[in-house]
Amino acid sequence: MNYFEKLPEGCIFEIISRTTPADAVRSTILSTGFKFVAKSDEIWGRFLPSDYQKIIDRSKLPLICNTKKELFFSLCDSPILLDSGRLSFFIDKHSGKKCFMIAARKLEILGSDDIHSWQWKKHHESRFSKVAYLHAVLQLDIRGKIGSKMLSPKTDYAAYLVFKLGRRSCELEYANSIIRFVKYESDTETEEQANTLKLVTSAKLRGDGWMEVELGHFNSKEGSDGPVEARLFEMKRSSIKSGLIVEGIEFRPKIIKCRASEVDLKF
Structure with a gap:
């Protein structure tokens, strides 16, 4: 029965x-x-x-x-x-939680106003009008901020750098990454706890043709306020880096999704 x-x-x-x-x-x-x-x-x-x-x-x-x-x-x-094409919104299909990608144009990128360091170009695979092309810099520093109240409450989120590698990419093997609540944590405090990131070998291919690497994770506790910052950077200046193509930084729930064979979310 x-x-x-x-x-x-x-x-x-x-x-x-x-x-x-x-x-x-x-x-x-x-x-x-x-x-x-x-x-x-x-x-x-x-x-x-x-x-x-x-x-x-x-x-x-x-x-x-x-x-x-x-x-x-x-x-x-x-x-x-x-917001005039500088932010992208979608819903996580399995959880219904809110997801956002901050366009490269809205990120804080060290040296992005110097045409000898970074250049802004169109990319046929990007959802945004322009992406950031790294020409040559000695030190990477890319930050993306999002208001915690924009996110779904009481949810474990992760931030991802969404990027591609150009034909002449070099010296991009390692970097550091951190996540911080801007209102409560300073740069100095979080830099001391930064993770070492294998930018190239840890990256995963996305369904939209771009690559992504996780910068860190956090919980959007209900009642928290102020922005959350995800950052990719280097502690020290080293050799010249080039060939990184940045589309944006994406914030989405850190959820282990079930296999496609287990459930098809369409009737």
Whole structure:
């Protein structure tokens, strides 16, 4: 006997609404009642961030979707540009948490105003209008800040440098990385705790054709305020570096996602 079939629809709704999008899809195999509720527009409205409309309103391009479920998957699969194209927003498909990528143009990059050090160019694979090309510098220092209240609360986040390597890249094997809450931690305090990063060998290929390397992780505790800063840098000047192409720094939940064979998040 399938006892799930006897549960009232309201009870099923409460159960599913307190799970994640991935769990909602898995629940459809339990009973026809679960499948009906898991497809409802009201359920997918619960999985959208509470401030999703305010975020969408910051985009210049219209986002037309007929249902909340369609909107949810659109925001998962197709990041939208905000704030004159200097910020990208999308939703993590498995958790429903908010994700942002700060464009290179909005990052603090040491020497970026010197055309002999950095150059700004278009890249056909970038979601942003321009990316940063490293021509030649003695010291890397790239910072990206995001307001902690913009993120989903009580969530473990990680920050990633999103980049490519040019044909003539050199001296980019190692760097340092840190994450800090700007309001509570100084540069000096965090530099002493910086991680050594293997920029090239630790990088992973992304689905959009770019590479990424984790800069660190933190928890967006509810009630915390002020920006969180992710930083890639070098403690000392060394040899001349070149060939790094920076698209941005991405903040997204640090979640171990299930294998694609275990669940397909589409009905």
